[in-house]
Amino acid sequence: MTTPNHIPVLAGDVFQAFADLETPRIVDGTLGLGGHAAMLLDGIAGAEILGIDRDDTALREAAQRLLPYGDRVHLYRGPFSAMADFAAEEGWETVDGILLDLGVSSPQIDTPTRGFSYRFDGPLDMRMDRRLTETAATLLNTESEEELADIFYYYGEERQARRVARAVVRRREERPWARTAEFAELVEQVVGRPKHGPPPATRCFQALRIAVNDELGELDRALVTAVSLLAPGGRLAVISFHSLEDRIVKQFFRHEASPCVCPPDIPVCVCGKVPTLKPITRKPLVATAEERATNSRAASAKLRVAEKLPLPETGKPKSKTKPSR
Numbered sequence: 465m466t467t468p469n470h471i472p473v474l475a476g477d478v479f480q481a482f483a484d485l486e487t488p489r490i491v492d493g494t495l496g497l498g499g500h501a502a503m504l505l506d507g508i509a510g511a512e513i514l515g516i517d518r519d520d521t522a523l524r525e526a527a528q529r530l531l532p533y534g535d536r537v538h539l540y541r542g543p544f545s546a547m548a549d550f551a552a553e554e555g556w557e558t559v560d561g562i563l564l565d566l567g568v569s570s571p572q573i574d575t576p577t578r579g580f581s582y583r584f585d586g587p588l589d590m591r592m593d594r595r596l597t598e599t600a601a602t603l604l605n606t607e608s609e610e611e612l613a614d615i616f617y618y619y620g621e622e623r624q625a626r627r628v629a630r631a632v633v634r635r636r637e638e639r640p641w642a643r644t645a646e647f648a649e650l651v652e653q654v655v656g657r658p659k660h661g662p663p664p665a666t667r668c669f670q671a672l673r674i675a676v677n678d679e680l681g682e683l684d685r686a687l688v689t690a691v692s693l694l695a696p697g698g699r700l701a702v703i704s705f706h707s708l709e710d711r712i713v714k715q716f717f718r719h720e721a722s723p724c725v726c727p728p729d730i731p732v733c734v735c736g737k738v739p740t741l742k743p744i745t746r747k748p749l750v751a752t753a754e755e756r757a758t759n760s761r762a763a764s765a766k767l768r769v770a771e772k773l774p775l776p777e778t779g780k781p782k783s784k785t786k787p788s789r
């Protein structure tokens with residue numbers, strides 16, 4: 465068995481999010497190497513885990529690691545947005561907990577042949593699920609200059625997105641994009657090398673990875689599914705690693721917690737919306753200095769937790785004593 469080399473982030477806080485649930489059924493939508501899953505199985509009596517990952521290598525390693533837990537573990541390969549389908553295959557109509565630890569694992573980022581990192585030369589791949597046909601190279605070689613600029617700007621928050629996109633298109637007219645080192649070099653030529661802060665390629669690599677794996681679309685769909693899959697009192701815990709993800713989670717929690725989305729000047733609620741989630745973490749939980757010192761991935765991690773509210777009894781329209789916005 466290979467030694468897992470991914471340290472689960474915010475492990476104590478993740479544990480606390482689910483610790484008081486009785487014999488819970490928990491979906492771990494981002495199983496990775498099973499670090500969080502093993503911790504929950506060890507610490508919560510009778511817990512069962514439905515573990516999902518779209519990376520076949522991760523799933524294989526997690527399966528090995530979680531073997532000792534026998535039939536308390538149910539594994540599925542696929543996107544976490546399909547969690548309700550996987551739960552249905554187990555005959556689970558609802559679940560008590562859902563964990564999403566977003567992004568990539570250390571083995572993915574540290575394996576040059578996966579092409580996720582500007583730190584090593586490798587193929588421009590970046591697919592978490594290698595059954596997908598479009599790699600990062602495909603995007604660089606086929607997307608229009610405008611689309612590439614949007615990817616770098618919106619997913620990488622790269623201010624010089626247009627210049628990078630123009631250079632990508634010009635370069636591919638000579639020869640197609642194939643290697644991570646070539647792309648990192650081009651970004652540095654266009655954007656320049658800053659005296660401080662992360663290397664310039666960081667942002668464009670993040671952007672390509674998000675686009676290749678439709679990471680934000682997956683998150684949007686998964687959050688909606690999670691709310692309907694959770695049993696009342698169940699918990700949803702999401703760890704994000706950059707502002708784009710965290711913004712989606714924060715706004716989703718806020719929207720689901722709000723009782724009404726009618727315009728403020730309407731006295732009686734007509735939208736019929738009811739709150740479905742109660743945020744448990746008012747502010748996101750972040751790593752301690754000690755955890756940051758031992759696990760660099762923890763530095764940007766933010767954990768938000770919410771609890772599924774019971775469905776309200778149907779009745780007469782709600783009076784709006786104060787506007788919700």
Ligand SMILES: C[S@@+](CC[C@H](N)C(=O)[O-])C[C@H]1O[C@@H](n2cnc3c(N)ncnc32)[C@H](O)[C@@H]1O
Nearest residue numbers: 472494496497498499500517518519543544682
């Ligand atoms: C940060 S790692 C999770 C690490 C895990 N919590 C642990 O302790 O080992 C994220 C994992 O989620 C997977 N992943 C990311 N997005 C996914 C998605 N939309 N559907 C399924 N798996 C996904 C990645 O392939 C990766 O293995």
